[in-house]
Amino acid sequence: MKNCAVIGAGMAGLAAAAELKRAGVETVVFEKSRGLGGRLATRRFAAGSADHGAQYVTARDERFQALMQQTVFAGHATGWAPTGKIGNEPWLVGLDGMSGLVRPLAGGLEIVRQTQIERIGTTSEGYALQSDRGPQGPFDAVIVAVPAPQAGPLLKAHGRPFDEISAARLQPTLTGLFAFDGPVPLDNDFHPEPAAGIATAVRNSSKPGRNGAECWIVHASHDWSRHNLEADRDEIAAKVLDVFRRLAGDLPPLVWQSGHRWRHAAVEVSLGAPCLVAGDRRLAACGDWCLGPRVEAAFLSGHAAARALLD
Numbered sequence: 001m002k003n004c005a006v007i008g009a010g011m012a013g014l015a016a017a018a019e020l021k022r023a024g025v026e027t028v029v030f031e032k033s034r035g036l037g038g039r040l041a042t043r044r045f046a047a048g049s050a051d052h053g054a055q056y057v058t059a060r061d062e063r064f065q066a067l068m069q070q071t072v073f074a075g076h077a078t079g080w081a082p083t084g085k086i087g088n089e090p091w092l093v094g095l096d097g098m099s100g101l102v103r104p105l106a107g108g109l110e111i112v113r114q115t116q117i118e119r120i121g122t123t124s125e126g127y128a129l130q131s132d133r134g135p136q137g138p139f140d141a142v143i144v145a146v147p148a149p150q151a152g153p154l155l156k157a158h159g160r161p162f163d164e165i166s167a168a169r170l171q172p173t174l175t176g177l178f179a180f181d182g183p184v185p186l187d188n189d190f191h192p193e194p195a196a197g198i199a200t201a202v203r204n205s206s207k208p209g210r211n212g213a214e215c216w217i218v219h220a221s222h223d224w225s226r227h228n229l230e231a232d233r234d235e236i237a238a239k240v241l242d243v244f245r246r247l248a249g250d251l252p253p254l255v256w257q258s259g260h261r262w263r264h265a266a267v268e269v270s271l272g273a274p275c276l277v278a279g280d281r282r283l284a285a286c287g288d289w290c291l292g293p294r295v296e297a298a299f300l301s302g303h304a305a306a307r308a309l310l311d
């Protein structure tokens with residue numbers, strides 16, 4: 001294998017691409033958005049920033065621990081121990097936004113941004129990708145590192161084992177992002193499942209390096225999100241704010257608000273296998289949906305996909 005395309009620049013795709021590059025494979029990552037990190041996401045606004053996807057990561061596997069140590073050492077991540085934190089594991093956040101957590105993986109990679117891959121075709125020279133910006137490739141191998149509902153259609157034409165992708169299920173999350181002109185009257189910075197309709201409420205401005213206004217991220221519960229899924233960005237913000245008021249009572253004046261729809265947020269049912277690889281070991285699929293609803297699972301899956309193609 002001389003060259004490989006990786007589709008998706010979230011934790012899984014970048015973990016795969018970094019491993020391939022380390023092994024000397026010419027690797028090109030295609031990402032449909034402007035930014036890197038996928039669900040490790042941060043929205044900037046005039047008075048600060050807000051992490052509207054994953055809130056923190058934990059590291060249990062020694063390979064992910066090593067990466068996180070390196071990331072902290074490089075100044076792209078740090079510990080966060082909010083009041084109300086649950087469990088004894090250390091929590092890490094990216095600097096100065098959550099995508100800091102993928103920066104060491106992305107360094108030195110060829111990443112083609114704002115390019116959505118729409119089809120993976122085969123030719124006598126290898127895999128030919130069709131993107132919204134025209135044809136890409138050919139490539140000797142391809143790793144698809146996007147959420148299962150998006151991986152399924154891309155890999156449908158390639159048969160087994162990719163028909164298994166439909167067994168993975170992801171749940172939606174609607175998120176409200178709020179900055180206030182003063183402190184919200186809640187004692188804790190982190191509230192897991194604090195009220196009906198809310199999964200987590202987080203004082204984003206309590207994270208290291210997030211200077212600026214008092215800022216809260218409120219993730220609605222999956223059921224509530226499913227029920228309100230087609231609301232637009234403004235409606236999401238208004239509706240989640242109403243739910244947040246039930247928890248926090250009288251709120252200070254808002255200085256900024258926004259909403260975000262994560263159609264595929266959290267893995268509900270995973271495959272229970274690190275990745276899927278076609279028989280000829282040239283086409284693979286990976287992502288958190290293979291192993292579980294955590295950033296670390298995405299990393300382990302991406303790493304496993306690259307190793308499966310290399311070994």
Ligand SMILES: Cc1cc2nc3c(=O)[nH]c(=O)nc-3n(C[C@H](O)[C@H](O)[C@H](O)COP(=O)(O)OP(=O)(O)OC[C@H]3O[C@@H](n4cnc5c(N)ncnc54)[C@H](O)[C@@H]3O)c2cc1C
Nearest residue numbers: 008010011012032038039054055117265287288294295298
């Ligand atoms: C609201 C929320 C809260 C969360 N909280 C936590 C938490 O606190 N801790 C934790 O560990 N995990 C949390 N998670 C889960 C965690 O974010 C994910 O498990 C992990 O980031 C998934 O990484 P991934 O690489 O598998 O997928 P993604 O991050 O989704 O990356 C996939 C990438 O592929 C790109 N893409 C998709 N289709 C195409 C295409 N056709 N062509 C090109 N590019 C494409 C996308 O733009 C994206 O960048 C949370 C997730 C959400 C949404």
